[in-house]
Amino acid sequence: MKAEILSTGDEISKGAVVDSNSAYIAEKLEDAGVEVTRHNCVGDDLENLVSILREIGSRSDIAIVTGGLGPTTDDLSSMAAAKAAGVELLLNDTAFQSMKKFFENMKGGIGTKSDQKQALLPEGSECLINPVGTAPGFVLNINKCKTFFLPGVPHEMMRMLGDQVLPRIDKLLGNEIVFNKTRILSVFGLAESAVSEYLENINEIFSDIKIGLRAKFPEINIKLYVRGNDEHGLNMLLDNAQGWILEKIGKWVFSVEEKSMEEELGKILAEKKATLAVAESCTGGLISNMITNVAGSSDYFLFSGVTYTNQSKIDILGVSPETIRDCGAVHEQTVKEMAQGAIKISGSTYGIATSGIAGPGGGTDEKPVGTLCIGIATPIEVKTFTFNLNFGKRVMNKTIFAMIALELLRKELLGIPA
The missing domain is CATH 3.30.70.2860 (Alpha-Beta Plaits)
Known part of the structure; x- marks a missing residue:
């Protein structure tokens, strides 16, 4: 069974509002065993709406349309559906009574004449009561396609999709089980x-x-x-x-489980009963932030230090002043001593150290923007690496620097050559 999704409204077609409804609907339909073949979007134009509804009706088994069910002049979905199916708009008593009850509970009346417009549904359609809003939905056969019309307000759409649309789709599928x-x-x-x-x-x-x-x-x-x-x-x-x-x-x-790099690394550290300390310069705490995004990371993550200045590298991590003087902050010898210092402070079994030039300025001919030095300390040695990869933006460079550091440690723990 094939399905399409249609989002309506100028605010979506012009990009003023992000269409989150379609992604949600597609996921739920796929879970139900329905293949979603197309996502469509049309603005508040009656002719275009009628045209796309007829197209969908000629090629799909199911369609879900969101938006355009409200009381204003640009809410055109009911009228477009009626024209596409070749029927009239009629006052639907179920829709009218549900709206009346909603307004009585909310403000003591049926609402304005514009509000009552929402109870005009295509002849032959089935009303879908909206328990959390004023605009009822409906389901209508357009050509061979069973077309469901739902409000565009996300929480209203979600409620009605789960309570009224998906159960009807299950009945359409019958005993067919699709995984x-x-x-x-x-x-x-x-x-x-x-x-x-x-x-x-x-x-x-x-x-x-x-x-x-x-x-x-x-x-x-x-x-x-x-x-x-x-x-x-x-x-x-x-x-x-x-x-x-x-x-x-x-x-x-x-x-292979859709897990993040830090989740995979944390799992390996936990399995090996290993611990980690991190000394960061150019990544500014990003590595530590990623690691601590994983619940339970306190079991293996012992120390984090952002030693951004040369003096902090010397004072906190014990980097030799001579190393800073002779090699500079961005150097393999410097990150080696940083990683050793992090392990010494924390007593961890593994350590990561980073120092580099994230940009946009600060580079030289010898050490251009994008230069990255990483130290990976193990129980027996410190391995050091130098990379040069500039993605043009400081935040992107920092992100890739942090990922490289985590990946190098992951490979070290698994015995995979870097």
Whole structure:
């Protein structure tokens, strides 16, 4: 069974309001076993609304329309639905009585003549009572498509979708059980184009799976999606596709459970009963913030220090003044001593230290903006790294710096070459 979603209103078509309704509806429909094939958006124009409703009615089994059910002149959904179905608008007694009850409870009357306009529904439609607002919804067959009309106010739409629309869709599905299965693989260290090249043959090998790539800076998400009646078979198919992907780009995949880098790192630290201390300069506490976003991180995260100035590196972490003088703050020797200092202060088994130039200024020919030095302290040594990657914006540079540091420690803990 295929479905479409239509959002109406100038405020949405012109970008003044973000359409969160469609994403919510699509997720609920997919959970119900209904495939959403299109998202549509039309402004407050009667002819355009009639046209799109007829188009949807000719190609889809189900449609959910939001918005345009209010009392004002630009609320056109009921009129457009009637024209699209070739019927008249009639006063619907169920809608009228529900509105009357709502207004009596709220302000002691049926409301204005404009309010009563909301009880005019297309002939042959079924009223969907709105328990939390004035505008009733309705369901109407337009051509072969069962079309549900709901208010655009999110909390009203959500309530009516759950209470009245989804149960009706379940009845339409009958005894058909459709499973929707997804798998999200999170990648860091490869550009989207590179991921695409590595996986260029996947559609030929796994033709039943839909594969999508989404850039979610600073990571890339690979989404595997499959639907069908055999739940066990679908899971096996996803397992096989995941295994194929891991053979291709496994060293860049940090999660197959849609978890963040910090969640994956925290899980590994907890499993190994290891502890961590962090000394940050250029990342300004961002690494520590990410780590402590994970519930339970106090079990393994022992120390955080933002030593932004040279003197604080010396005074707090014990970095040698000679190192600062001879090497500068952005140097592998400096982050080595910073990481050692963090471990010494906290008694942790592992340490991270960062120092770099996030920009937009501060770079030199020798150390341009985007230069990053990282120290990863282990129980037996300190490994140091230097990178140069400038994304043009300070916040983006800091974000990528923090992710690189966490990824280096994750690989160290798992024995994966950096």
